[in-house]
Amino acid sequence: MQTGKAALGSTAFFVLAPGGVAGLVPWLLTRWQLQPFWLPFRILGVFVLVIALAVLISAFARFVTEGFGTPAPVAPPDRLVVGGLYRHVRNPMYLAVLSLILGQALLFGQWILMPYAVVVSLAFAAMVHWHEEPVLRRDFGAQYDTYRAAVPGWWPRLRPWRQS
Template identity: 30%
Template sequence: MAHRDLPGVIAPPPLIYLGVLFIGWGLTRIGTWPEAVDAGFGWLAAGFGLEPRLRQGAAVTLIIAGLLLDAVSAGLFRRRGTAVEPWKPSTVLVSDGPYRFSRNPIYLGFAVTYVGLAIGMDSWITLLLLVPCLVVVDRFVIQREERYLAAKFGADYLAYRQKVRRWL
């Protein structure tokens, strides 16, 4: 069997975030929660404790910030001539721009956008579902990518990994 130059991620990361977001939206639409759950998250259930205008402003700000981080990070990949999509081969190790601070600024941007959307939807359950979403992305996308990059770029990637945190 020939070696494939791919990290073997389980699914495109944007689909993971969107899938979990839609699950949260669906659960919010159902809206039948035991009183104990509502009592424990009352501050979230009440518009995240924010006035509607402030909540909407926070949502829009986070969505824009996340999308900008994604655009800048993906733009660096394109300018370097390597694939943004993790299911395609990497040709260059990108370590400048936002990659100086996070090894995964695109996934961080997705998470910030997700938080903005959850706040905009006024859905505490969607916000809470970000935790399992990040676990899936970390375990089944990022860890596979990191093994792939270590094998492909060797010492250069290992030095980069020691210098820059996974998320922030």
């Protein structure tokens, strides 16, 4: 896929998928209204939101620049994406989206977002297990198996994985 098309597709998917799951639904649940809450938790919420957004943008950009595709299943990357944050954890996008939801819970003091985060995390885990991993194994074979064996799916490793 051409880089321009990949960037446009990734941008559209960014708005639709993470934008819906971590933006629209939390807004519908909370209207982003501030509830009485302890100030240090609000500050932590802002910190989590900023870091999570940076991680999410970085992961999306990696699909365009390294994978020559998008994170969207309809326009997958031509190459397995294993650089950047993907050297530490296989699912940085999902972790970033969950962190965006949790960051909003802390910032706004809206606890309704906690069970929503649990539901979203279960949906993500199911998507990875029953769809993404089989597709990646089919498309990238031994390369994916090596990567999967070296890099954890959900708990980031401290030292970045290096391909041999």
